[in-house]
Amino acid sequence: MSTRNIVRFWEWGKKIICVGRNYADHAIELKNAIPSEPVLFLKPPSAYIREGSPILVPFYTSNLHHEVELGVVIGKGGTAIPQSSAMDHVAGYVLCLDMTARDIQDECKAKGLPWTLAKAFNTSCPISDFIPKEKIPDPGSINLWLKVNDILKQSGSTSQMIFSIPFLINYISEIISLEEGDLILTGTPKGVSSVQEHDELQAGIDGIVTMTFKVDRKS
Numbered sequence: 001m002s003t004r005n006i007v008r009f010w011e012w013g014k015k016i017i018c019v020g021r022n023y024a025d026h027a028i029e030l031k032n033a034i035p036s037e038p039v040l041f042l043k044p045p046s047a048y049i050r051e052g053s054p055i056l057v058p059f060y061t062s063n064l065h066h067e068v069e070l071g072v073v074i075g076k077g078g079t080a081i082p083q084s085s086a087m088d089h090v091a092g093y094v095l096c097l098d099m100t101a102r103d104i105q106d107e108c109k110a111k112g113l114p115w116t117l118a119k120a121f122n123t124s125c126p127i128s129d130f131i132p133k134e135k136i137p138d139p140g141s142i143n144l145w146l147k148v149n150d151i152l153k154q155s156g157s158t159s160q161m162i163f164s165i166p167f168l169i170n171y172i173s174e175i176i177s178l179e180e181g182d183l184i185l186t187g188t189p190k191g192v193s194s195v196q197e198h199d200e201l202q203a204g205i206d207g208i209v210t211m212t213f214k215v216d217r218k219s
């Protein structure tokens with residue numbers, strides 16, 4: 001691993017690779033088929049925000065959704081990384097929100113267009129502090145939750161993921177080489193819902209981290 005400080009990986013401008021429909025209960029709530037292979041899409045590094053900065057509602061949506069997800073921070077790059085050594089490439093984790101303009105995503109799906117406008121806008125990837133790998137010995141068995149204005153909306157265990165973290169690292173790195181500082185969003189459990197200007201989103205991983213973000217509209 002390099003001497004760069006991985007705890008500020010979001011400043012490096014590396015890739016954000018997102019996995020969709022990785023929890024059957026979420027695929028079902030949106031009436032999507034349960035995938036037999038991972039569904040992948042990308043966000044640009046300009047999507048990152050940290051606590052203290054607001055989530056900005058894009059002007060073109062009237063249905064912005066939260067999706068709480070475990071993010072995997074890559075510490076050592078590679079291509080076609082075998083599942084057996086995949087966890088050696090992980091530096092740590094972050095809690096992430098995959099903010100999604102659901103109305104636009106539905107339109108894109110209907111027209112067979114990519115999800116860029118729905119998923120990749122500025123502020124669409126709020127993240128927590130970096131969590132070193134040692135703090136989560138079993139990332140396949142942690143509980144993620146999200147509240148909107150103190151009301152619990154999402155609560156799910158990473159044990160419900162269809163594709164495990166080693167499987168995803170292998171699958172993604174066969175297609176897109178992974179680099180130090182890349183982030184993989186591993187999908188969201190059920191309970192996604194609409195957020196409005198002035199809402200407060202609080203999310204956490206039980207016993208590990210919490211984070212809070214306000215929703216605002218660009219003036």
Ligand SMILES: CC(=O)CC(=O)C(=O)O
Nearest residue numbers: 019020021022067187188
């Ligand atoms: C339907 C989606 O938006 C897929 C997605 O991002 C997920 O986490 O699942």
Ligand SMILES: [Mg+2]
Nearest residue numbers: 067098187188
């Ligand atoms: Mg998602």
